[in-house]
Amino acid sequence: MKEKLVVIGNGMAGIRALEELLKQDAHRYQITVFGKEPHPNYNRILLSSVLQGDTEVEDIILNNYDWYDENNIELVSGDPVAYVDTDTQTVYSAKGVERSYDRLIFATGSNPFMLPLPGADKEGVIAFRNIQDCETMIDTAKSYKKAAVIGGGLLGLEAARGLLNLGMKVDVIHLSDSLMEQQLDAEASRMLKEELETQGMKIHLNKQTEELVGGNRVEGLKFKDGDSLDADLVVMAVGIRPNIELAKETGLDVGKAILVNDHMETSHKNIYAVGECAEHREVVYGLVTPLFEQAKVLASHLCTEDCDGYEGSIVSTSLKVSGVDVFSAGEFMDTEETKSIRVHDEFEDTFKKVVVRDNQVVGSVLFGDTSDSPRILSMMRSGQDVSEMNKATILPSESAEDNAGSAVELMPDDENICGCNGVTKGEIVSAIKDQGLTTVNEVKQCTNASRSCGGCKPQVTELLSLATGEDATQAKEPMCECTEHSDEEVVASIREMGLTHIKEVMNVLGWETEDGCSKCRPALNYYLGMVNPLEYDDDANSRFVNERVHANIQNDGTFSVVPRMYGGVTNPDQLRTIADVADKYEVPLLKVTGGQRIDLLGIEKENLPDVWNDLGMRSGYAYGKGMRTVKTCVGEDFCRFGTQDSIGLGIELEKKFEGLNTPHKIKMAVSACPRNCAESGIKDVGIVGVEGAWEVHVAGNGGVDLKKSELLCKLETSKEVIDTVAAFLQHYREQAKYKERTSHWVERVGLDAVKKVVLEDEEERAALIERMDIALSDQQDPWEDIIDNHKKQQDLGFEKKEVSITT
């Protein structure tokens, strides 16, 4: 029997403790996590980035639901714990879930502090603490204009900046006479105020709110000094309070928060607390670094009782407001025992102050340029004697010589780059070297650096550049781990050396693996076919299963079948046939797709050839890197606004480019007027009919990286449209990297460069159109091909192989 571990709280501290625990001993505990919010663990620090529009909610999820599954952690979300019985060691949730525990962790975090003002319960008065608050602000900004933020601290200013980005007029109300007075000295605070005012915030200092006025919904604020202000939204960001109600009811000893010793143990046996709800040596931390340090200590203690304890943290803060770099740490105010180094550059608008006591750095404030912050923090932690150092050694960014090297370069190996996760420069550099990392994302996966607030991304990028000797922001990207060559180099070699087989490419270019991998093999197969359309023998084994068996694999191992419906036009016979097939094979789900056709889902592999045969329709290529479908609107035949025959042109295009292999999928659309019912604005090729002409738009993307298409040209006849689309697509086929969508390709090379080749250079345009015709000359319907070919069915494993045991 495994010991049972229950965690109350599904936030950054509790889950980090579990991550550390799993790292040390993955199998010791059977784990259950209770969370109040209906989400998996997310990065609360980045809420301000979501609000500022830099990130989406999905992107700040730190541990998705799969993570809980994979680690056999039971997650009870959207259901807070209501009662803990310490005698029977059992917890009870609000909805009645009951779990017994051997060890229990309180990781209940904090609640935002709401000022008890009259009117604080009105609609439109919120805190800034969770995803829901974020969503409320985003929604409010759609219909209201005036926002007031009470609180000019870190959180309040981040919220204010986000509301500005959402198009609201923002007033910040602050009780004290300077912004962020907990973190900044008067000088830095004044510079911050100026900068934020330039950005459009209105800042009221020395202002105390007396009442929130309005009806059901808040309409304004009244201040103690008699002033007032109109507001449709009031965000209270005046601080947080540890969430210790449950701990109190449970009978744990509390002070400002739940009291813990150096091993994070509470007053009760087998009960621990970690994070913002814990008070250690009279300090309650509200920042991520200490929480993570506590989580590590707790995890060690849960694995081996006898380990080093937690001794407190040195904290630093930075403000995540675009265009403002602010850093603060330790004792930053001058006193009689301190002296400081101060650099105020009014030309560059930077301010740097390092506070020294007894020859040791004890605090710092940086404004405008925070590149020295890791170095300063590390000097504070180590207690290094600075009496012999000159200004340039303490603040390397102030060094007059440009070639002295950057702050990151001068940093010793044991200095932290990622403060949130405690990752040192040395750890990052050796991960880059030992594991051959080339991107920030890879560094993040391997070391955790930049996984939390993302503030150290520039330093990580710089380390990559230093370690690899190349500019990491525009480093040559090798095709995959099997080779050092980039896609461009490989294609050039195929052309120049006349290579014709995958194996040959790998041999000639010195592949490091014998048989390649799932990234390079499909790419090579595509490039070889693109360069030698008539001679190359396609290698089915280098194709992803969907393209090999011409159907879409589903999560349960069944497949889906999408027959072609040119231009999204169908007829009674076709629909009857589809219905009959669905009945005959007991198809579990029939679905109309976004590409205007019908998807038959849940087909067993061995039935695919029979289903295709019974349908008697052609493959819709809904599974491939190729031309998928041409979506059309009704057009001039029926629509009272239609100016052109969109269906006719759509069908013509779909028939022409059917079966074409491309670097990534291609989606097209034809709309008959600028109302754009076929959504031409987000397609790889989107045609829009206007009076007497067609507009050809290209490189839109309706997927992960949403992008509006750009106007390539305006043409009069459908023949010109088809020729231009052929030239554009062939140019894309020849120039783009495998798996690069048209949107990313055009963004990389520039629309003007594409126009030059496809529209202006008549000779090259004609050659492109001709090469496209050659590429299309060899098209055959893949379903028909397999239906008639028993050998192929056998080779592709369509037949089910069942064996019974006869002994």
Add this chain to the structure above:
Amino acid sequence: MAQVDTKHKVLVANRHELAVGLGKKVVIEGKELALFLQKDGVVYAIEDSCPHLGGPLSEGMVSGEHVFCPLHDWKISLKTGEAAGADEGCVARFDVEVENEQVYVVMPGSV
């Protein structure tokens, strides 16, 4: 010794039915296995279910002694059944014997 007694060899295929570079799914009394023929004639057998989310490994792209799961591209060793790289997990593997082109899988315990 009891364990050895209960193992038995099951004839699952003729080697001609397998192709290098492509997995083959066989169902033995309801249990799904994936067979992989190598260039040197050796055949590997692993459970046809990725340790990640149960994807059918027999449909994956094969590169030498590894297969890439068709659902989320996990890389699984045909030899050991273990996931490679940052992913962690393992599928069951089975001993295979080839006699006169007949492929036998050694099934442990009573199936």
